[in-house]
Amino acid sequence: MDTKISFTLNGKPRTVTTDPDRSLLEVLREDLQLTGTKFGCGEGQCRACTVLVNGVSKASCITSIGDVDKQEVVTIEGLANGDKLHPVQEAFLAEDAFQCGYCTAGMIVGVVGALKQNPAASEPEVMAQMQKHICRCCSYTKYKTAIHRAMAQNGKAHA
Amino acid sequence: MKTISPANEILPPDFEEINYDELVERVDYDFGLSRRSFVKVLGAGLLIAVTIPALAQEEAARRGGGGGGGGARNLGARIHIGKDGTITVLTGKVEGGQGARAELSQAAAEELGVSLSSVQMLMADTGAVPDDGGTYGSMTTPRTVPLVRRGAAAARNLLMEFASQQWKVERNTIQMRDGKIFDAAGKRSLTYGDLANSDAAAKLFEQAIPADVELTSVKEWKVLGVPALRPNARDIATGAHKFPSDIARPGMIYAKILRAPAYGAKLVSIDLTPAKAMKDVVVVQDDQFVGVAAPNSSRAEDALKKISDTAKWETVPQPSSKELFDYLKQNAQGGAPANPYADEPAGAKTARQTYHVPYIQHAPLEPRAAVAEWSDGKLTVWTGSQNPFAVRSELARAFHLPPENVRVVIPDFGGGFGGKHSGECAVEAARLAKTADKPVSLRWTREEEFTWAYFRPAAVIDAEASLDAQGKITTWHFININSGAQAVDTPYTVGKKNCHYVASKPPLRQSSYRALASTANNFAREVFMDEIAAAAGTDPLEFRLAHLENPRLRAVLERAAKEFDWPARVKKKAPNISVGLACGTEKGSFVAACVEVEIDRKENKIRVTRVCQAFECGKILNPANLLSQVQGGIIMGLGAALREEMQFENGQITNASFGKYRVPRFDDLPELDVHLVDRPDLPSAGAGETPIIVIAPAVANAVFRATGKSVNALPVRLAAT
Numbered sequence: 001m002d003t004k005i006s007f008t009l010n011g012k013p014r015t016v017t018t019d020p021d022r023s024l025l026e027v028l029r030e031d032l033q034l035t036g037t038k039f040g041c042g043e044g045q046c047r048a049c050t051v052l053v054n055g056v057s058k059a060s061c062i063t064s065i066g067d068v069d070k071q072e073v074v075t076i077e078g079l080a081n082g083d084k085l086h087p088v089q090e091a092f093l094a095e096d097a098f099q100c101g102y103c104t105a106g107m108i109v110g111v112v113g114a115l116k117q118n119p120a121a122s123e124p125e126v127m128a129q130m131q132k133h134i135c136r137c138c139s140y141t142k143y144k145t146a147i148h149r150a151m152a153q154n155g156k157a158h159a
Numbered sequence: 160m161k162t163i164s165p166a167n168e169i170l171p172p173d174f175e176e177i178n179y180d181e182l183v184e185r186v187d188y189d190f191g192l193s194r195r196s197f198v199k200v201l202g203a204g205l206l207i208a209v210t211i212p213a214l215a216q217e218e219a220a221r222r223g224g225g226g227g228g229g230g231a232r233n234l235g236a237r238i239h240i241g242k243d244g245t246i247t248v249l250t251g252k253v254e255g256g257q258g259a260r261a262e263l264s265q266a267a268a269e270e271l272g273v274s275l276s277s278v279q280m281l282m283a284d285t286g287a288v289p290d291d292g293g294t295y296g297s298m299t300t301p302r303t304v305p306l307v308r309r310g311a312a313a314a315r316n317l318l319m320e321f322a323s324q325q326w327k328v329e330r331n332t333i334q335m336r337d338g339k340i341f342d343a344a345g346k347r348s349l350t351y352g353d354l355a356n357s358d359a360a361a362k363l364f365e366q367a368i369p370a371d372v373e374l375t376s377v378k379e380w381k382v383l384g385v386p387a388l389r390p391n392a393r394d395i396a397t398g399a400h401k402f403p404s405d406i407a408r409p410g411m412i413y414a415k416i417l418r419a420p421a422y423g424a425k426l427v428s429i430d431l432t433p434a435k436a437m438k439d440v441v442v443v444q445d446d447q448f449v450g451v452a453a454p455n456s457s458r459a460e461d462a463l464k465k466i467s468d469t470a471k472w473e474t475v476p477q478p479s480s481k482e483l484f485d486y487l488k489q490n491a492q493g494g495a496p497a498n499p500y501a502d503e504p505a506g507a508k509t510a511r512q513t514y515h516v517p518y519i520q521h522a523p524l525e526p527r528a529a530v531a532e533w534s535d536g537k538l539t540v541w542t543g544s545q546n547p548f549a550v551r552s553e554l555a556r557a558f559h560l561p562p563e564n565v566r567v568v569i570p571d572f573g574g575g576f577g578g579k580h581s582g583e584c585a586v587e588a589a590r591l592a593k594t595a596d597k598p599v600s601l602r603w604t605r606e607e608e609f610t611w612a613y614f615r616p617a618a619v620i621d622a623e624a625s626l627d628a629q630g631k632i633t634t635w636h637f638i639n640i641n642s643g644a645q646a647v648d649t650p651y652t653v654g655k656k657n658c659h660y661v662a663s664k665p666p667l668r669q670s671s672y673r674a675l676a677s678t679a680n681n682f683a684r685e686v687f688m689d690e691i692a693a694a695a696g697t698d699p700l701e702f703r704l705a706h707l708e709n710p711r712l713r714a715v716l717e718r719a720a721k722e723f724d725w726p727a728r729v730k731k732k733a734p735n736i737s738v739g740l741a742c743g744t745e746k747g748s749f750v751a752a753c754v755e756v757e758i759d760r761k762e763n764k765i766r767v768t769r770v771c772q773a774f775e776c777g778k779i780l781n782p783a784n785l786l787s788q789v790q791g792g793i794i795m796g797l798g799a800a801l802r803e804e805m806q807f808e809n810g811q812i813t814n815a816s817f818g819k820y821r822v823p824r825f826d827d828l829p830e831l832d833v834h835l836v837d838r839p840d841l842p843s844a845g846a847g848e849t850p851i852i853v854i855a856p857a858v859a860n861a862v863f864r865a866t867g868k869s870v871n872a873l874p875v876r877l878a879a880t
């Protein structure tokens with residue numbers, strides 16, 4: 001049964017009328033044309049589909065659209081402020097972190113989420129969160145440097 | 160639509176052509192006139208005169224066809240200059256994360272004399288670009304870079320010529336600076352835009368690209384050889400880039416395909432009515448092909464579920480992974496060849512071993528995806544594939560269309576690693592779109608990708624060798640069953656050798672993988688080298704060097720050993736810590752690695768803690784991307800070394816998920832110490848593949864050193880004690 005679901009998406013109110021059991025990922029991509037969030041496995045194993053729900057990073061492929069009713073969702077498209085990229089995006093670009101880039105949106109949102117949840121998180125704590133993310137191009141070395149850079153900047157911002 | 164005739168672009172000399180299409184097992188979809196009806200037509204004695212050539216073409220196409228890589232027919236097919244001065248370079252190469260977009264931009268910018276950012280690439284749109292062959296075999300660097308450079312240099316020469324005529328000055332007085340040319344006094348200047356606006360431009364760009372056009376020498380390079388970032392990196396970081404699975408067209412619907420419950424299963428019957436009764440659902444059955452499409456994926460999934468519950472299948476027995484290696488050996492074509500040197504007067508020592516390399520999968524993070532759209536009997540498909548022109552042929556063949564009525568566009572996609580040479584997903588989407596009369600998006604699930612895409616071939620490798628009293632290898636027998644011939648020959652100097660690849664009957668669909676069979680052959684050879692070095696009582700490094708003449712391979716081996724401090728490390732005795740090394744060459748590049756592993760016997764775990772790799776591929780074109788490729792190849796290699804292995808039973812893959820098929824993650828990351836050896840005196844070779852081939856054997860050799868037990872299978876496991 002289609003239901004009316006209202007939530008905040010990248011800072012703006014959105015309403016969709018659909019089957020509440022559909023995944024958040026599918027609705028973002030197919031109904032709302034936000035394709036920055038990727039499908040990699042559909043079963044919570046790769047985190048290509050990471051979004052923030054109330055600031056917490058979640059696998060949107062195993063989160064139903066019904067579950068985000070009245071909640072606040074942020075996707076990769078919602079991180080930049082106009083032309084100004086989010087510092088984590090800047091750090092990933094500066095380090096030439098990705099190869100094919102298919103995992104990148106999930107990685108960036110994952111790092112943003114980890115730092116949002118705990119701005120004082122240590123690097124090992126953030127890396128433990130990132131363990132859920134797969135980069136099949138295995139660009140992990142550069143990603144790690146990028147995360148380090150993002151955290152150094154974050155540290156400055158919070159100092 | 161523009162058609163591209165077989166071209167006359169001249170390939171660089173000494174280029175070894177490998178027909179990778181031969182390696183692709185394509186899904187032989189055939190919609191419309193079936194092959195059987197062709198035979199019927201012929202049998203009836205009708206239309207023979209016209210059908211035979213058509214049939215011959217069909218057959219050629221079936222064998223691979225397309226993607227042969229004729230290159231650009233003329234300068235205009237390679238480089239386009241807009242009246243506003245925008246420069247677009249056209250290439251049939253794709254970007255799947257391996258760095259072609261940046262590298263080819265560099266190649267063009269260098270020769271055009273313009274900045275990197277003023278060059279745009281138009282890649283892999285068969286309606287617009289020349290056929291540069293598939294993107295595989297590390298061929299973009301040795302083959303396409305020179306072609307693009309030549310085209311760009313020819314365009315630069317035209318601009319110089321144009322200025323010399325306009326200004327009535329000698330060409331050698333003209334200078335190029337900041338993307339413009341200036342006269343001797345620096346007063347007058349002209350740009351590529353001015354050339355494009357001249358009356359003669361169209362004619363000039365119709366010329367063939369001269370093979371002997373002079374290229375900028377390495378010493379003068381300003382753009383090539385310097386780190387270049389991916390031109391569309393920002394769009395990746397913001398989520399704006401449209402990967403194949405992100406393409407949307409007006410009115411598009413979403414598809415799901417009915418898959419057989421097991422390999423080889425035939426659909427006997429199915430009731431389509433439950434899906435047909437659903438609102439806005441399109442259902443197609445065309446012989447064994449059954450698919451549905453709906454306004455969203457969930458609806459399509461529901462529809463598929465309803466009809467798949469009614470499907471009846473006929474299955475046939477299939478071999479399982481437990482019996483895989485016996486099966487491959489039994490089915491070796493002509494039998495597994497025996498060692499021809501077995502009866503020779505025995506050397507001081509002989510050694511013999513059989514190696515098993517399992518099926519593994521590329522598992523690119525973006526599964527196969529395609530959007531297909533028909534209009535006036537013409538077909539356009541957006542998909543992720545390494546071979547746009549071969550996918551075009553595949554579609555043309557399946558729908559009995561002339562290739563010029565099919566356009567294939569490959570947006571930069573989410574990884575291939577040799578796993579995306581084929582176009583089955585595109586064909587499936589197109590079949591549904593044809594009936595739906597709407598654009599259709601089909602995105603394979605992870606399970607489909609793990610089951611219905613193809614695999615890196617499994618191998619059984621028999622190795623035998625004999626050593627003389629001085630510890631020199633006198634005979635070498637090395638047979639690869641099933642996986643392929645790449646690197647089956649040994650780079651070492653041996654007395655007599657017998658190295659062959661023997662085909663078998665593969666139980667799974669198999670094709671290319673990063674570095675092809677050289678992953679298996681290099682694994683077996685390098686592990687066997689350590690075994691015989693141990694038998695000879697010699698250090699593995701010394702033993703290799705004593706048999707190695709190739710100066711480039713020696714150089715990387717010595718470099719890796721030195722950086723790793725091999726001689727000291729090998730003597731250091733630390734419980735549960737061990738070291739191993741391996742080297743190899745493939746596709747014109749050279750690699751060696753030393754690794755350190757930690758062995759946890761209680762937990763039965765092997766952890767690689769350090770990898771020191773030296774890699775040389777001639778002159779380095781893009782150091783930033785080369786580093787990414789080497790680091791990525793090493794880590795991907797660790798997955799194959801320690802964990803990856805397809806398991807199957809009763810025609811089903813039993814580990815078709817990232818939960819069960821464990822690929823490397825952040826915590827598998829060892830300390831990496833990568834040494835890129837730049838050789839400006841040598842032509843550039845590709846680098847996306849070779850770095851991977853030494854990882855599994857180096858890890859296996861470290862485990863052998865620690866346990867004293869032969870390692871003869873991948874993934875490497877600790878022998879039960």
Ligand code: FES
Binds near residue numbers: 062
């Ligand atoms: S797609 Fe959601 S975790 Fe893989």
Ligand code: FES
Binds near residue numbers: 098135137524
């Ligand atoms: S960059 Fe390709 S999957 Fe991470």
